[in-house]
Amino acid sequence: MTTKIQISGADKVFTTSKGEVHALQQVDLDIGANEFVTFVGASGCGKSTLLRAIGGLEQLSSGSIKVDGKPITGPGVDRAMVFQHYSLYPWLKVMENIKFSRNLRVNRENITSADVERASGRADALLGLMGLGHAAGAYPNQLSGGMQQRVAIARALMPRPDILLMDEPFGALDAQTREVMHDLIRHVFKLEKATIVFVTHDVEEAIYLGQRVVLMAPRPGRVDTIYDVPLPADRNQEMKLAPEFLRLKREILDRIRETSGMKTDLELLERLSREAEEVQ
């Protein structure tokens, strides 16, 4: 597989009034072109910091991140980001939101009207792909959370980014809408051939979407374990019930507990019952 993103010795230290926070320590990871990689881990293990660093929104303290062999120096149109909060422009209609980044580039680069025409075709196609053809003229506040997030994804895809960086994009959605979004994003992955880096708290989501699940550990933030997902490229919701899926889910959940310093449920129960006996 061709390497798309090469993370080498990535280190990030934040200096706060309370001291230094080692958000990332010596992270080494290669992500392939057209790979779907998901990141999980206990709160504060540096998932968002790493994603933001790939997006060029955060500078590393040391180490490097390269895309196609070139070091990242800031944000670029080759990398689009989707966050948990939809961040649509409330004063723009759905179609205007989707075309917004393209408009900026058109203005900047003096692209011809034929290009604009092509861009409109792409915006229409993306709107259709997201199942939002009927909502082109609506304002964001007229849409459900799931619909708004679909608009945000369409807007991110508009400039044909090579890399889609997603930070808990479905975290605010209800369980049913999330399932729909999972199948949609797998479909987008197949069609658009982008490299997707996806951060989530939800282990089931991480396994269902990713080809690899990267588990990070906190204090300092680092890569702990990388799991290969034993699922075929074409996925369906039934697979979430397969023994290998459930086994991997259990293994990852246990490891997150261990790395976060939390006791396992069983250990906790044993301790609580011992304490209860001592009190009697």
Ligand SMILES: Nc1ncnc2c1ncn2[C@@H]1O[C@H](COP(=O)(O)OP(=O)(O)OP(=O)(O)O)[C@@H](O)[C@H]1O
């Ligand atoms: N701008 C900042 N200034 C100071 N500390 C920060 C900053 N951003 C992140 N941190 C700290 O860096 C560590 C890693 O944070 P990060 O948000 O990357 O973790 P995370 O794994 O994404 O957490 P969560 O799952 O809770 O979103 C945390 O201890 C966090 O408090």
